[in-house]
Amino acid sequence: MKFGLMIDTHVDKWKLIQHAEELGFHRAWIPDSQMIWADCYVTMGLAAVNTKRILIGTGMTTPGTRIAPVTAHSIGSINQLAPGRVFLGIATGHTSMRLIGQPPISPSELREYVGVLRKLLDGEAVDYTYRGRTAEIQFMHRDRYYVNLDNRIPIYIAANGPKALAATGELGDGWMLAGRTEKETTEGIAQIRSAAAKIGRTLPADFLAACSSSACVLRRGEKLTDDRVVNQTGSMVTTNLHLNYEVWELSGRKDELILPHFANIWDDYVKRVANYSLPPESRFRQIHDGHATFLQEGERRFVTPEAIKASCLVGEPDEIVEQVRGLERAGLTEISLLPPADYQSDVLRDFAELVMPHFKED
Structure with missing residues (x-):
């Protein structure tokens, strides 16, 4: 099991990502939600030049707010700053769409978007349709490295419904789960594998199965109502x-x-x-x-005890360790913590010191 963090995107949060790297966290997901936080690519750029090891990428971006060629060029530019440490997370746009008064995008739009991105990020030409007009497009001036396509950028898809899970199995390099139960994990992975098998695809050995959560490591005698x-x-x-x-x-x-x-x-x-x-x-x-x-x-x-237990990793250290091991047995490979903005350092420190040492990263 590996561990990451998800942040409230802010131009200063590169410092938190840098600190998380020092604590041993593996990955930083930077959300792309334009009405509540800052621009994700600004934050990613600052994080890229101020870290050395931690992986950096969107968590998540959406087809509804950035067209595919722009997303490909933006993440390719970050890949020039942190070669081989960059990934791209894509979702249907919960807050990024709802907070502009629109519904999240459809699974079919998601599938088309990922297909175009994969081709562009692999340096290939692809038919791209915009405003009803289709043309073949491809990145130019590759030899000048305005964008880095040499270090492959994996695409991870946030999916819960059957159509999005199918797209993940057919096109994705990994999966982000909104829930965090063993049942949700097992069933989701099974659907992804089934979709991949239907098109003759074998999922890569490093296929990511991740979830986002928050955590609170309880002190002895502490109650969920404290x-x-x-x-x-x-x-x-x-x-x-x-x-x-x-x-x-x-x-x-x-x-x-x-x-x-x-x-x-x-x-x-x-x-x-x-x-x-x-x-x-x-x-x-x-x-x-x-x-x-x-x-x-x-x-x-x-915020009741029942809701806390269902939404977060919570308990004394040995209890959280067992919760994580259960998710690992179900097929999860990474957990990313999304703590509240005012308590991020405390949550990350406690988790890094009291939980993460029980898990060896390959």
Whole structure:
């Protein structure tokens, strides 16, 4: 098992990535969500020139906000700064699309996008369609190294539904899982392998199977209701709550989609959203306030022990070690931590000192 971090993209967070490298973290995922954080490529560039070992890439970018040739050129430019340490994570665009009032992109758009990117990043020509017009495109001036395509850039896909999982098996170099249960891991990997087999593809030996989570290493006698624990896990819990609410709302309010660990607070949360000051069509701005960054004080009551255990790696060191080993047995190869912005150093330090030494990296 390897360990990474995911950050709240900010021009100063290269320092956190540098610190994470010193702590022994393997990878840094830099999100591309234009309405809540800074530009990911600025942060990646600064991280690239201030680190030596840690892998750097998007976590995640989306076809909905950057056309494929631009994404390929941007990540290829970062690859010139950190040759062989760069990857590209792609998703359908949860916050990057919802926070401009649009739905996430479709699995078919995702598949087409990845296909174009793979060809471009491999230095090949590819048919590219933009605004209804198709033309064959290819990077020029390769001998001048404006972009680095010599060091292969792996493409990792965030996927949960069957169509996106199929695209991952057919085109991806790895998978990012939104959940983190052993069942979700096992079933997702099986679907990815099945899709790959259908087209005669064998997944590479280094195929990435990763998840994002947060963590809190408990001190002896500490409870899940203690302030320190809620502070370190709250933004992850409420980020999952916000997503669950939007999925539920878009489904026509199908209650079977409510996650079990939110059942006891669901009605209270729905009332909170109903009382937001913005009209329904604009409430996404209030729903996602603090997204993966900080815990709104008004949402603290939703961070229950059940929700913490379902959303985060939490427990005393030996308990977290066993949780990680269970995920490893299920097929997961990497866990990346997304701590709240105000507690990142504490979370990363505790995890690096008390959990990571139990796992040997190959």
